[in-house]
Amino acid sequence: MMQTTLHDLLALPAFAEIEVACGRAQLGQPVTWVHISELPDAARFLTGGELLLSTGLPLLTMTESAQETYLHSLAQGGAVGLLLELVRNVQEVPPALLAAARQLDCPLLVARREVSFEQLTKAAHARILAPVTAPAEPSLEPLWLALAETGRGADFVTAHLGPLLSLPLRPRATLLSTLDTLLTVNFNVAEAARRLGVRRQTVYYRMEQLRVMLGELEDARRQLGLRLALELLRTTETSAPP
Template sequence: MLPTLAELLTLPAFAGAEVRSGHARLGTPVTWVHVSEISDAARFLSGGELLLSTGTPLTGNDAGVYIRSLAGGGAHGLALELVREVRELPQAALEAARETDFPLIVFGHEVSFAELTRAAHARILRPPAAAAPPSLSAVTDALTETGRAAGFVASQLGAVLALPPRPRLTLLGTLEALLACNFNVAEAARSLGVRRQTVYYRLEQLRAMLGELDDPRRQLGLLLALELSKGRED
């Protein structure tokens, strides 16, 4: 989950940051952090960015226009280091930020933009602490709950399911191994503990019974059918 602007401001690298406007939008997520000193930065935005600047774009007579362009372009905030070329926040910029409810953040001391971006990106790119493993359960549950699971499994695996238990389980296990490694026969053979020629032989059997297996949509259907077939009685 992307961090909010408020969360980024709690990072040690952002210590001393002062929010001058846009307090109501501090809960918006930040997609990336860029350093920008150009007046037309809005045309490069993808949306959700926090921009860092020493204030160079605010030195002309169009400070308000600049702020409005960032807000309209989808930026979620502008952080300014007001210690060099620009030491005071232009009133026009502040008024434009308040009118658009745009988060305007200032540092009254020298900061390292490299440290700010590094800290922010480490948080933005951090995976969720409890990321769930990939699962097809939402789809398989929906098929089961609507009473369509049995028909779907039969349509995908019917010919193989009609085999006696031993060859059925062998071919289903081989199909699952092949799907897991994108039909890499050598890798499937290693995972199954058999020779590659054995996997090739079983793959020919599967193709004879199930038809073409290369279509990604077909493979997805087979994956779903295999998930649904697990735990079914012989």
């Protein structure tokens, strides 16, 4: 599963005004949540992977040593970064805090204009919680189109599916459907049986018939050839005149 990173958040429109003061090399870290806190001991509430937002209020009463300790505690608590609004409480990043961030290579983000922390958190959480779309499987379409355009499609289909195509219509359709389903479910017999609406024993029996006519079905190259042949066959049958 792909996770949202600091880099992903900075690409959001809500984060357009946010600058990276240091820690750019760590922007690929995954972010689990975004919190707003003005507590000097905010680290005790962290569980790991958080981006902390602050107006810098806790820094006002801290010594340089305390500022360093503050950032170290956030890093030890699992925070992936600190975002400071440099408007009301602090107008520049305190040198001691910046030095500590550089030493830890901790992402330190700054907003030099007033920003809505509510909008930042809403945008970030929407991105973090967004469902991940599985990458599409590689398409075989370019391959079978190339075969069809060169006029070799029919020969390819015959070479791979010839024994099935010579069967009477009903067993031909049954075994072609079974083969297509088995390839789709990666030869998961239970799933193939469910999709075909038959018993597992029936699938095993048909698999044995397919092996006798087509050869070893578990061979990766043979499977690729069979997939292409089935796609070409479907295209041919769809485009054939009634």
